[in-house]
Amino acid sequence: MSCDICKKPFNILWRRDTKCKRCNRIICTDCSKLQQVRDVFRNICKVCMQDCETIRKIISESLLAWNHNSEIAKRYWVKDVEFIKSMYKLNKEIKQSNIARDVKTILQTPMNYSIQEFLNLLIFNNRDVEVTITNVVDTFVTRNPKVGYNQYLIKLTIFLLCFCKDYVCLKILEDLYNKIPKQYYPEYQTTQEFIKDHDQMQHDAIQDVKFRFKLEQDQIMAAKQFIESAMMHYKNQFFLNLTFSSAFYILDKIIQSTDSTEIDKFFSVIIQININQLQTKNSELVIARTTTVEGIKQYQNQLAKKRSSLYLSVDKCAQDARQQSQQSCRTIQRKMDVSEFEVDENENLSHQSPTLLQSQKLEITKLTQELLSLEQQINQLRTENQQLEEISVQNTATLFKEYENAIGDLIDKTEILLKQQMMSG
Structure with missing residues (x-):
């Protein structure tokens, strides 16, 4: 057995320290950090420590608060907050009764350890939170019937409301779904046309990974199985099943980008980062642990250099x-x-x-x-x-x-x- 971070084996001289109390990695002494959270000390791994520091840094520097317009939202995600406030009005009466029920269920179901810690630092009054989330999602579905509704939309709304007011959240949701292909619309995914599109999307994703990166045959097979089983699960929730640092980095880039294929490129990068963990037990948790912002940037830089060489050829x-x-x-x-x-x-x-x-x-x-x-x-x-x-x-x-x-x-x-x-x- 070895440390899940540094991979050094445990032996008589190198004993296992403990499990990380945040992500449950088995970690050695060198990879363990002692952190105080709400007057309680706990051992967490150094990767989780970095993620915690990122969460607290963003909260403090961007003045994050629940249902409040942060500096991130005002400076990078939308242009004119006051104009949006005058144009985007939320429904006073809920028109989709199932949304309120789903909101309550999702709030009672913990997300992954990293996203949940971020939400716990910002969400306090559950009653007000439920009403706000329900109003935003219900208004969005009413205004955008072609997009439709699923529970992933609630998770995305909860995350966005940690950075902005409800009316700005509504605007960002509409901008997001306007820039991505219709194959990611919940309503379209219920149609017969989507079945044919889904097969083509899987084929394109497999070919993209196959030729974008140098993979062995067994890695290609692992990527193929992962794409077939998990592609829509990751893309439909805009990668909010990763850690906060990675999820925020990806979502921020997608919101600010004009490229409709950005979501597909990030999915390819995540596969490459985790190519040897795609078939492990609890692969979603393992992928959340091993996917870091540094890793994403590294593969993005490789793709950018590759694209630049193609520009020179053209x-x-x-x-x-x-x-x-x-x-x-x-x-x-x-x-x-x-x-x-x-x-x-x-x-x-x-x-x-x-x-x-x-x-x-x-x-x-x-x-x-x-x-x-x-x-x-x-x-x-x-x-x-x-x-x-x-x-x-x-x-x-x-x-x-x-x-x-x-x-x-x-x-x-x-x-x-x-x-x-x-x-x-």
Whole structure:
């Protein structure tokens, strides 16, 4: 047996210390920290210590309070709080009776150890909390019938209300569901069309993981089984089954991003981080433990570097195409210069013999027509080349500057298709 954090084996000299009183890891003395929580001392692992420090830092620095607009919400998540307040009105009467019942049930069911600790620090009066959550979810469902309702929506609302007022929470919920594909709408997931879409989503996720990262065959099989069994569970709740630090990092990025595939990219990263834990017992708890913000950033950086190299390849292809077009124009110009030289020589010959005059005139006429035709071809090629350069510049500016996230996804999918072709070939 070994320490769940540092992986050092336990022996006579290296004895097991205890279980972490927060995440239940088996930890050694070096990986254990003594923390005081509400006048009670407890041993927790150093990973949990870091997560606790992150929670307290965010609460204190961003002035978090239940159903209160924090600095995070006002500065990064929405633009005009007062305008939102005037536009987003909550229902005075609850229209969905099952929502109130579900809210009460979920509040009585603890979430994972990290998220629950964060909620415990901010939520006190259960009666007021239930009413607020129910009003927000009920109003959202009423305003957005195409999105629909499930219990994941309640969990997301509870988390968001720790950062903002109810009307801002409603706005953020609508923005979130407007930017993600309809396949993540609870209402759409009840339709027959979703069954076909779900199979395709699983296939795309498997191919994405398979070609985005270097995996062994057994790892690919583990990823495939995990995608088939857990993909929607993670995505539907926006990864709120991870620790607070990781869940907050991911949700913050999704809220601020304009990329509709951001949720899919984070899921791929989580699979890669936990590729050797996907089939372990209590895999959801293990994944929550092992997924850290540092790990997520590390794989994001790897993907960013990979995407940058693809951008350079695309730029080089565009540059080669422009150079090839310019070389074609120069070739035509050289042919024109040779033809003009031939005309001058024919004119000189015409002075030498009158019998050659008529034939030379005919030849000159023929060459002149050819020259005019060549000039027209050159002008046409120059126009086409200029149009190609303008289109290339415009596309480059648009695709690589204004819509960088969109083309990044396109390049990823193109790479997958190319590799599939190579494998099938």
